[in-house]
Amino acid sequence: MRPVRTSRLTFAGLLVAAIGLVACELAGDPAFADFDAPRIVHLMPDGRILVADLGSGADDGRVVAVDLADGSQDVLLDDLPSTADSGQRYADLAGPSGAAMAPDGTVCVVIGDAAGDAYGTVRCTDGLSVDLAEFERSANPDGDEIASNPYDITADGDRGWYVTDAAANAVLHIERGGTIEVTASFGSLEPITGEATDAVPTGILLLGDDLIVALFGGAVVRIARTGEVAVLGELPSPIALAADEDGAILVLSHQDGAIIRLADGHEPETIAADLDRPTGLARLSDGRLIVAEQDAGRVRIVGEH
DSSP, rough: OOOOOOOOOOEEEEEEEEGOOOOOOOOOOOOOOOOEEEEEEEEEEEEEEEEEEOOOOBOOEEEEEEEEETTTTTEEEEEOOOBSSSSSSSSOOEEEEEEEEESSEEEEEEEOSSTTTSEEEETTTSSSSHHHHHHHHHHHHHHHSSOOOEEEEEEETTTTEEEEEETTEEEEEEEEEOEEEEEEEESHHHHHSSSSSBBEEEEHHHHHEEEEEEETTEEEEEEEESSSEEEEEEEEEEEEEEEEETTTTEEEETTTEEEEETTTTOOOOOEEOOSSSSSEEHHHHHHHHEEEETTTEEEEEEEEE
16 A cells, blocks of 8 residues: 655644634524434435434444435335444444445445444445455554444445545545455544544545545545545544535534534634534535434434535
8 A cells, every 4th residue: 555645735723622703503403303323424316315323222223315305214224233332432332324325326334343243344235245344454554453443435436435444544445346445544643633643534525536534533634536645624523524515625523513614725614513412414405504413313404504
């Protein structure tokens, strides 16, 4: 694997804590609450949203398509592995963490880390099954502790899938045939943030030819097709991403319960706040923002941008 090269993009006043901008008031009706523990939400090609629900811990994880016009739900994958005894340092629940749909309609879901062969995997509606835990044991991209916790996934057109592995500190590419390649790996964020924390890749977004990746340790980065990594911003616990209409990046901060807008040449802007430990973010074509709040068991509209 080629070494990842890191450069820094300049934004004035990157630290969100240093800004005092007024957030938009929360809007909309939290009507889409029929979930146990929704984690990641993604926009589908037909305008619906795709929700990965961790379940209750009784092998009842699901991937659900939600029509926001009437609240109807279409379960695309169910009876997925789900446990309330994950053995993780950071979460009790493990199960379906993120799901995405390719242009041809294939849906893939990542199953988070826990004991057992069913976890640390990718499952797809076309029959593809990939063992990322085994890949971590054989490849160990970050050269550190052997651990795998796939967190989010996005389609690379119909060519394959990009996956973030939070515990392996890596971004992986999975071809439609199941071959896995390392797109980028990360170590400590100390060169970026000054803090000796793990990167912990979580949310991922394919924007043009570039990947935008949230590093829960405290940064958002852009990965070019060349492999070069550029820092877009530093903020607390970024966990999910969405693209604004002008190419700016909307970042969900789990710790702050806020949505932050990062735009080149502008200070970070808080556009929604007071969210309940949010884990998923999507922006609809009409500008409405959709947020998943895992602990509250709901997916709701919080405003628009």
